[in-house]
Amino acid sequence: MSLEKYRVTKPISLKKISTKEVEEDAKKKLKxxxxxLSDLQNAMYAEGKFAVLICLQGMDTSGKDSLVREVFKDVNPRGVEVHSFKVPTELELNHDFLWRHYIVLPEKGKMGIFNRTHYENVLVTRVHPNYILNENIPNISKVEDLDDAFYHDRMERINQFENHLVKNGTIVLKFFLNLSKSEQKSRLLRRLNLQEKNWKFSPADLKERKLWDEYQFCYEDAINRTSKENAPWFVIPADDKPTARLRLAEILLEELEKYDFKEPKLSPELLAHLDDFKAQLNNEQ
Structure with missing residues (x-):
């Protein structure tokens, strides 16, 4: 099956994209x-030329947390770092909107996962524009100042940010977990019905659910304006969690294998003395 159908290469309409695929034996295939993935990350670390930034976005309950757990559980813990961006702190608000993301980017040889990303700055803040006022931006004093042009300009800043990363050795791959409203309802009810899941529920989830259409519009607009050849978006059907995890892993592997990471070879000088090194160790008292 071609994975290219998930890549956004032209304007999309989320309403026209399926939210559900079911792959037989998805869990076994993911294993x-x-x-x-683990072997690939080890080679990438040894080569030391590239970093990988994996961006995950999706509506509440789309399965981002469990996807990270299941897809990356075999990767060396020192080779993958996960960051989740919530309400900005006072310190973060005293910098530009990309600062808190820039300072936790993955170093070369590592994978970085942004579970909720710099795109929150054109998603949540677009649905709730009053949040922007906390940034104390010059010439922005009221919600009415925040028109479409403001957010489109911010998206262009994101494009520039990602282009800068790519040119300096970071592979940027972005995934939208495309969940249906009916499946979100089922998952929210599960949180309420299962005592061990109650802690995940917040009344705010229901308030945000009422804004479903606004969020879908913002996601669609952001994806269409920021899916670039060097930093593409992939829209993953998310109603079936095992299949969504498998698809993301398949795409990730296919994209990263293009780079043909190579572990460095020992110098001729070291190779010539390997037997000597072995003898030293074997002759230890």
Missing amino acids: KLRKK
Whole structure:
């Protein structure tokens, strides 16, 4: 099956994209891919030329947390770092909107996962524009100042940010977990019905659910304006969690294998003395 159908290469309409695919034996297939991901990250670390930034976005309950757990569980813990961006702190608000994301970017050889990302700055803040006022931006004093042009300009700043990363060795891959409203309802009810899941529920989830259409518009607009050849978006059907995890892992592997990461070879000088090194160790008293 071609994975290219998930890549956004032209304007999309989320209403026309399926939210559900079911792959037989998805869990078993993912288990095999996890070992390949681990080996790939080890080679990438040894080569030391590239970093990988994996951006995850999706509506509440779309399965971002469990996806991170299941897809990356076999990767060396020192080789993958996860960051989740919530309400900005006072310190973060005293910098530009990309600062808090820039300072936790993955170093070369590592994978970084942004579970909720710099795109929150054109998603949540567009649905709730009053949040922007906390940034104390010059010439922005009231919600009415925040028109479409403001957010489109901010998206262009994001494009420039990602282009800068790519040119300096960071591979940027962005995934939207495309969840249906009916499946979100089922998952929210599950949180309420299962005592061990109650802690995940917040009344705010229901308030945000009422803004479903506004969020879908903002996601669609952001994806269409920021899916670039060097930093693409992939829209993943998310109603079936095992299949969504498998698809993301398949795409991630396919994209990263293009780079053909190579572990560095020992210098001729070291190779010539390997037997000597072995003898030193074997002759230790």
